[in-house]
Amino acid sequence: MAAHGRRGGGDGALVEALLQGHTQQEAAKRAHCSVRTVRRRLEDPAFRQLLAAGRREGLSRAVHLLAFAAGAAAQTLVDLCLHAEAENVRLGAASKLLEHATRGVELVDVLERLQRLEEAAARPTPGPMNGRPHVVAR
Numbered sequence: 001m002a003a004h005g006r007r008g009g010g011d012g013a014l015v016e017a018l019l020q021g022h023t024q025q026e027a028a029k030r031a032h033c034s035v036r037t038v039r040r041r042l043e044d045p046a047f048r049q050l051l052a053a054g055r056r057e058g059l060s061r062a063v064h065l066l067a068f069a070a071g072a073a074a075q076t077l078v079d080l081c082l083h084a085e086a087e088n089v090r091l092g093a094a095s096k097l098l099e100h101a102t103r104g105v106e107l108v109d110v111l112e113r114l115q116r117l118e119e120a121a122a123r124p125t126p127g128p129m130n131g132r133p134h135v136v137a138r
Helices: 012-019 024-031 035-043 045-083 087-122
Strands: none
Touching (some): 012 024, 012 035, 012 045, 024 035, 035 045, 045 087
């Protein structure tokens, strides 16, 4: 018998099917197991962690792709703002450029402030009385 009593072997096919958005019934067929097994696996915290890790990995890949394409998207907005024949297109592009630029500057500012706070929190600080032992008078 395969790992954990599943006829399909490991959890890979089941995780993949669920991450692709298939229903429990469809995922069971793809993973060559029963719907009851799918439900039982979904109750297992370790399996749910495996699903969550798969979701994070997929989302991370999507974010990297968006970051890669961001430069081209920004250039498209600039080109539309400068060269579009229709005034409403230029106005829309200009509005989006200002909106995204403002949000970008705010985000960079917050990240820089967060980094300074984290650096300050990581520095050792002296104890009470500037590092001198604290003596309680009686």
